[in-house]
Amino acid sequence: MVAKSHLLSIKDLADEITLTGVLTSSEKSGRAFARQAADICGYQVEAYESLDALCADGKVDWVIVLTPPNARLEIVQSLAAAGKSILMEKPVERDLAAATRIVEICEAAGVRLGIVFQHRVREASRALAALIKGGALGQLAIAEVIVPWWREQAYYDEPGRGTYERDGGGVLISQAIHSIDLMLSLTGRVFEVQAMAHTTMLHGMESEDYVTAGLKFESGAVGSLIASTASFPGEAESITLHFTKCVTHLQSGELKVKWRDGREELFGASATTGGGADPMAFTHDWHKDVIADFNRNSDEGGTPLVSGREALDVHALIDALITSSNSTCAAKVPYPEA
Numbered sequence: 001m002v003a004k005s006h007l008l009s010i011k012d013l014a015d016e017i018t019l020t021g022v023l024t025s026s027e028k029s030g031r032a033f034a035r036q037a038a039d040i041c042g043y044q045v046e047a048y049e050s051l052d053a054l055c056a057d058g059k060v061d062w063v064i065v066l067t068p069p070n071a072r073l074e075i076v077q078s079l080a081a082a083g084k085s086i087l088m089e090k091p092v093e094r095d096l097a098a099a100t101r102i103v104e105i106c107e108a109a110g111v112r113l114g115i116v117f118q119h120r121v122r123e124a125s126r127a128l129a130a131l132i133k134g135g136a137l138g139q140l141a142i143a144e145v146i147v148p149w150w151r152e153q154a155y156y157d158e159p160g161r162g163t164y165e166r167d168g169g170g171v172l173i174s175q176a177i178h179s180i181d182l183m184l185s186l187t188g189r190v191f192e193v194q195a196m197a198h199t200t201m202l203h204g205m206e207s208e209d210y211v212t213a214g215l216k217f218e219s220g221a222v223g224s225l226i227a228s229t230a231s232f233p234g235e236a237e238s239i240t241l242h243f244t245k246c247v248t249h250l251q252s253g254e255l256k257v258k259w260r261d262g263r264e265e266l267f268g269a270s271a272t273t274g275g276g277a278d279p280m281a282f283t284h285d286w287h288k289d290v291i292a293d294f295n296r297n298s299d300e301g302g303t304p305l306v307s308g309r310e311a312l313d314v315h316a317l318i319d320a321l322i323t324s325s326n327s328t329c330a331a332k333v334p335y336p337e338a
Contacts, residue, residue: 002089002287003033003066007040009288014041017295020059021046025071051075055082062087062112062298064291069094069173070166076102080109087114087294090177092308094168096315100336103308114294114304115311118286119182121293124255124268128241128248131257132186138244143187143215143223147176150234153203162205170207172197172318176227179237181306181314182250186241187223190317190333192216195225197325202230213321225321312336 010019019041024030027049034047048054054063055078062085065075069091079086086106092099092115106113119125131137149171160166167174184190195213203209209230215223238251246259253271258264271283293305316335324331 004040005284005287006064006066006291007037008284009291011041012288013292013295016292019045020057021048021054023048023051023054051078055079055084060084062294065089068160068166069168072102073098076105080105080111083109083111085112085298087116087291087304089116090181090311091168091173092311092315094164094173096312096319096334096336099312099315103312106308112298112304113308115306115308116287116290117178117181117306117311118290119178120185120305121286121289122253122268124250124253125182127267128186128250128255131248137246137248140187140217140219140221140241140243142242143183143217143221144240145179145183145223145225145238147171147179147227147237148231148235149175149229149237150232151203151229156203156205162207164207167207169318169322170199170205170209171227171229172208172211172321175229176211176225176237177314177318179227179239180225180317181311183239184313184317186239187217187219187221189218189313189335190215191218192330192332193317193320193324194330195321195324197322200230202232211321211325213324309338
């Protein structure tokens with residue numbers, strides 16, 4: 001679904017990146033996608049016949065992987081063995097154990113693995129990260145994350161969508177993962193959760209479309225999470241952080257800071273985020289920034305904006321949320337050892 005955003009991003013980065021070729025699940029779809037890529041990028045794009053052919057192409061420095069989570073292991077194994085660095089759409093895999101295996105394969109081969117969490121590159125997100133790093137906001141006391149999204153039943157009627165076999169779950173792993181990752185990048189780790197995950201009467205699907213949870217952070221802060229794809233007609237997700245000196249509110253590409261001394265500040269600009277019936281109702285500029293970062297860091301030997309190892313934190317938290325719901329009690333977050 002997000003492939004076109006990547007093609008538009010590559011087009012905008014023409015001075016830095018050339019798309020050598022594409023590989024899809026079938027020869028027919030591969031040729032069609034190569035034509036679409038050529039139309040967007042403005043030059044010939046090869047349709048690889050096989051993963052082996054892609055891996056053998058010396059012109060390829062790194063690869064973007066956009067498959068469903070359950071189709072990645074063999075691809076990552078082959079690319080890592082060929083020395084190709086990988087930028088991969090979220091999630092890393094369907095659960096923490098499978099995601100950890102992907103990360104360890106890349107680490108053992110010495111190839112870079114970056115994960116696309118484009119919410120981190122929004123202007124407002126960067127501004128809040130800088131304010132927190134500077135220490136001006138004081139200590140974090142409360143974190144509130146709300147993802148009140150909506151998806152039509154037709155979205156879940158696509159074979160495999162919202163199943164444990166293909167996606168690994170529902171709203172947590174496929175939609176709210178972006179907001180949860182952004183929260184963790186701003187707040188630090190959660191160590192314990194108490195959650196309820198449920199499939200509402202509004203969708204016919206295997207996994208959860210509604211989650212509510214209480215959070216305890218390693219810093220001593222507490223918080224809450226509500227994540228839904230059953231909240232018609234769908235609104236923009238938000239992250240509200242209560243510090244000792246102010247309250248910050250991230251929503252729709254904007255950051256509002258309300259200081260306890262009466263001052264107010266605004267950063268960023270309003271933007272759609274895909275929270276309604278159209279999942280792709282957002283700009284590709286954020287993907288472009290992630291891709292540009294990965295390409296430059298590949299050239300310079302640096303670390304991706306979000307490495308595979310760092311992305312395991314959000315997987316650990318999601319696993320804990322589901323564990324807590326299934327056991328109807330609090331659950332510790334099982335962070336893997338580096």
